[in-house]
Amino acid sequence: DVKVTQSSRYLVKRTGEKVFLECVQDMDHENMFWYRQDPGLGLRLIYFSYDVKMKEKGDIPEGYSVSREKKERFSLILESASTNQTSMYLCASSLGGRGGNQPQHFGDGTRLSIL
């Protein structure tokens, strides 16, 4: 069965800290995605990657960066955490490369609180 694993379910950090969220998939998927989920706003795409070392900005990339050194791992980095980055972060993966239309498989999410 498909498995997307996010390193932490809950995380509490302080303003100004550099925060790393890790995501690993075991399905050999080309595409990986980072979203944040906020009540009433649905899922908003932060960054995505369709190949190793490739990345593209999503709709809300400001304050974030990503790293994809290996196909199975996609990391989200908050360079200097701020309270408005308190949110649920979801990682997803899918087959097909850039432009592929296959469904995405999601991890359980990381609820991040910035104090």
Next chain:
Amino acid sequence: AQSVSQHNHHVILSEAASLELGCNYSYGGTVNLFWYVQYPGQHLQLLLKYFSGDPLVKGIKGFEAEFIKSKFSFNLRKPSVQWSDTAEYFCAVKASSASKIIFGSGTRLSIRP
């Protein structure tokens, strides 16, 4: 730019009632359409998808959705809901020319036992 609208933010139904959740999108070209569900405390999972062919698609757990191209709609239906259908439902659209999926804001469904 593409957008997806889910007009119902919170729907409350009794068990055995019929369900229809609205989803409209703005894009004039070829689209792929999805409904995802997020049960309390669980990850998002795919309910059903439309790529081409029969506009009435059936998914898991008795759900179905109808693609009406002229109305830019992809509404989700279930003839008789159960308490276990309590969840948040997300419509998503991917234009064939785009590299990413756009999600709607979600509809929270509460079922009274």
